[in-house]
Amino acid sequence: MPHDRLTPVGKTALAVARARAEESTRADRLFEDPYASAFVEAAPESAPEQPADSDGANRLRDDLATHIVTRTRFFDRYLLDACAHGCRQVVLLAAGLDTRAFRLDWPDDVRLFEVDRADILGFKRDILDVAGAAPVCERTIIQADLSERWEKPLVAAGFDRTVPTVWLAEGLMVYLSADDAAGLLTTIGDLSAPGSRLSFERSPRTLPTFPDWALSMPQATEFASLWKGGLGEDASQLLEQQGWAVTLTGQQQLTRSYGRAPQTDIAWGFLTAAR
Ligand SMILES: C[S@@+](CC[C@H](N)C(=O)[O-])C[C@H]1O[C@@H](n2cnc3c(N)ncnc32)[C@H](O)[C@@H]1O
Numbered sequence: 001m002p003h004d005r006l007t008p009v010g011k012t013a014l015a016v017a018r019a020r021a022e023e024s025t026r027a028d029r030l031f032e033d034p035y036a037s038a039f040v041e042a043a044p045e046s047a048p049e050q051p052a053d054s055d056g057a058n059r060l061r062d063d064l065a066t067h068i069v070t071r072t073r074f075f076d077r078y079l080l081d082a083c084a085h086g087c088r089q090v091v092l093l094a095a096g097l098d099t100r101a102f103r104l105d106w107p108d109d110v111r112l113f114e115v116d117r118a119d120i121l122g123f124k125r126d127i128l129d130v131a132g133a134a135p136v137c138e139r140t141i142i143q144a145d146l147s148e149r150w151e152k153p154l155v156a157a158g159f160d161r162t163v164p165t166v167w168l169a170e171g172l173m174v175y176l177s178a179d180d181a182a183g184l185l186t187t188i189g190d191l192s193a194p195g196s197r198l199s200f201e202r203s204p205r206t207l208p209t210f211p212d213w214a215l216s217m218p219q220a221t222e223f224a225s226l227w228k229g230g231l232g233e234d235a236s237q238l239l240e241q242q243g244w245a246v247t248l249t250g251q252q253q254l255t256r257s258y259g260r261a262p263q264t265d266i267a268w269g270f271l272t273a274a275r
Contacts, residue, residue, distance in 0.1 A: 006043070009175050009226050010120040013096030014043055016171060019068035030073040030258055035099045038127050063263040070255045071201060074270055075170055076104060082166035082197045083107050089165045090137075091115065091154070093146055093184070094172035097124055101139040110137040113159060115150060118143040146172065147180040151187050164195030173230030174203050181230040182238060189242040192275055198239070199272045202248065205232025235271060244273035 006014075021036035023029050079090060079100065088109050092098055095114035106112070112135070114121070121141055140157050144150035155161070167188055173181050188198055231238060236246045249270040252262035 006119050006123060007117065008222075010096075010117060010123070011043075012171070012175075012223075012226065013116075013120050014039060015064075016068050017097045019065040020072060022065065023069045023072070028259070030069055030260075031076055031103075033072075033099055033103060035102065035128060035131055035133060036097070038131050039097045039124070042127050043123070066255060066260060066263050067251070067268065070251060070258060070260070071170060071270070073258060074249070074254060075168055075199060076100065078197075078199050078272060079166055079168060080104060080106075083110060086195060087164045087166040087197065089113075089160060089163050091159070091165055091167050093167065093169040094175075096120055096171065098170070099128075099133075101135040101137055102128075102133050104136070106137040111140070111158070112137045113140045113142055113154060113157065115142045115144050115146065115154065117145060146184055147176055151191060154191075159191070161191045162193055164193050164197075165191065167192070167196065167198040169198075169200040171201070173200055173235070174227055176230050177228045178205065178231055178234075180228075181235070185231070185235065185238055186242065189239075189244070194275055196275045197273065198244065199270060200235075202235070202269045202271050203230065203232065204268075205229040205234075239271075239273045244275055247272045247274075 017033075017036045017039040020031075020033040021040050024032045024034070024036060083090075083106065088107065088111065090106075090110060090112040092100065092112065092114045093116075095116045097120065098114070101112050101114065121143055125141070142150070142153050142157050144153050159165075169184070176184060185198075192198070236248070239246050249272065251269045254270070255262040
């Protein structure tokens with residue numbers, strides 16, 4: 001799949017890969033993603049290095065990179081912790097260019113499903129094939145639109161709804177409408193046996209909570225054009241109504257606990273739920 005056939009929202013996965021590639025080169029890295037740079041190199045114009053031509057551009061780039069690095073580390077630990085507590089079925093919704101199937105220290109019998117659209121999964125497959133990457137768990141790919149009936153292909157691919165599942169929807173919710181986000185959470189609930197867990201970022205439903213300096217950046221404008229807002233803070237209530245116990249984690253505090261300076265203005269956090 002050539003990178004110039006990626007959808008605009010598919011290309012957002014490349015921006016995430018760029019931040020992971022940069023983090024992986026640091027001596028004090030919070031994780032190492034050995035394939036992130038290969039994705040970026042294969043599609044340089046789809047994940048352009050942000051021009052550092054103004055204080056605002058620098059600040060936006062640094063804030064978004066800090067957000068991505070913090071969330072990657074947080075979700076790495078979240079997934080492995082769920083496995084340490086007995087989950088053996090992992091589902092990465094909107095997996096994009098996530099390489100956790102290749103880089104995390106999974107227990108032997110983990111089965112991992114990656115769900116995303118055909119464009120980004122095809123691009124990812126091509127790059128990983130060239131790199132000779134081999135997953136370190138049983139990995140199954142499902143091409144599906146997460147605003148439609150994605151549970152059918154997941155179940156058809158061998159997903160077992162009778163065992164506890166650890167779900168991750170990283171970098172997805174803001175690209176869904178409120179109705180589609182609610183539908184997604186309801187479907188996850190229907191597929192989740194007792195002992196299951198779920199996590200994703202907390203994010204505002206409306207874009208204007210971005211600070212003015214960020215809204216004036218072209219990079220922010222592009223991001224804003226894809227934004228549908230998801231459920232915002234209503235996600236907690238919906239999950240609690242559906243029998244989940246919700247825990248919220250603040251991002252600034254978490255970033256500080258990783259030894260990094262928290263973002264200046266973009267201060268989202270994380271929602272984790274358990275059944
Ligand atoms: C910002 S990327 C995040 C990718 C990955 N979770 C990560 O953090 O590296 C957003 C991803 O959401 C996927 N996505 C957005 N809307 C989708 C939908 N309706 N169905 C399936 N995938 C979707 C895109 O294809 C893209 O891979």
